[in-house]
Amino acid sequence: MFQEERLFAIIKYLKENQRISVEQICSLLNVSRDTARRDLVKLEEEKSIVRTRGGAILPSSKHEIKTYSTRLKIVSEEKQIIGKKAASLIYPSDRVILDASTTVQACAEHMENVDCTVITNSINQAEILSINSKMNIQLLGGTLQKEHRFLYGSSVIKRLSQYYADKAFIGIIGISENGLTIAHEEDGFVKRKMMQQAKQVFALADHTKLGVTDFFCFAPLSEIDFLITDQTPADEFMEMLRKQNVELIIADQHEEGEDGNG
Numbered sequence: 001m002f003q004e005e006r007l008f009a010i011i012k013y014l015k016e017n018q019r020i021s022v023e024q025i026c027s028l029l030n031v032s033r034d035t036a037r038r039d040l041v042k043l044e045e046e047k048s049i050v051r052t053r054g055g056a057i058l059p060s061s062k063h064e065i066k067t068y069s070t071r072l073k074i075v076s077e078e079k080q081i082i083g084k085k086a087a088s089l090i091y092p093s094d095r096v097i098l099d100a101s102t103t104v105q106a107c108a109e110h111m112e113n114v115d116c117t118v119i120t121n122s123i124n125q126a127e128i129l130s131i132n133s134k135m136n137i138q139l140l141g142g143t144l145q146k147e148h149r150f151l152y153g154s155s156v157i158k159r160l161s162q163y164y165a166d167k168a169f170i171g172i173i174g175i176s177e178n179g180l181t182i183a184h185e186e187d188g189f190v191k192r193k194m195m196q197q198a199k200q201v202f203a204l205a206d207h208t209k210l211g212v213t214d215f216f217c218f219a220p221l222s223e224i225d226f227l228i229t230d231q232t233p234a235d236e237f238m239e240m241l242r243k244q245n246v247e248l249i250i251a252d253q254h255e256e257g258e259d260g261n262g
Contacts, residue, residue, distance in 0.1 A: 018211040021055035078206035078230045083107040085251035100150030101171020103204040121151040152186040160193045168198035174212030181214035188218030207231040
């Protein structure tokens, strides 16, 4: 096998599994440790990887945080599939917390007009749900983050501490062994409190968020009960969920209600 083929195979493995060790390269490509190290050096020179102790990971994807309206348009089909599945888990008399993420907004868009209580810091979610006559909506007051359309600050945290909910639905930018991560600390503090005030916590993330670590970690994996996503993750990721007792729900666009348990 030529070096170019080996480098391609290493990058492919990293995209599927997030990290690779020298031993895994040797086993995968049937090469010596010296050859594996030379391949990693080559990939590092090309800025395709970041070398770690004993292996490598992909470089962090540092990108501009898009506005709320722009994010609504990104992987919108996946967001709608996940949102519809999340909405199907909300029942009459439930007290639920919805955060201000775009994937959770998809959940709000699919919620039926049932007698339930919704607590949110999102002006978008409150507006969408306001047409439902049976719903009791509690909009948390605080400082408005204009670009991303959520309310935050000490007043939001204090108000949240007075509520006890059945379920919380939380959107994220990344979920990995490093926990649940997002771009803004102020949003993270609110999400963390939302999780603490609910009996069950559902993290909502399309497949592009799996294995990703963003700027601010607001909670470890062990603090969520369910992950709702649109594609079955790699085996390594599923094993990580199992170790943290997180149940995996795969939102299926063809057969409503079908899921997979991890």
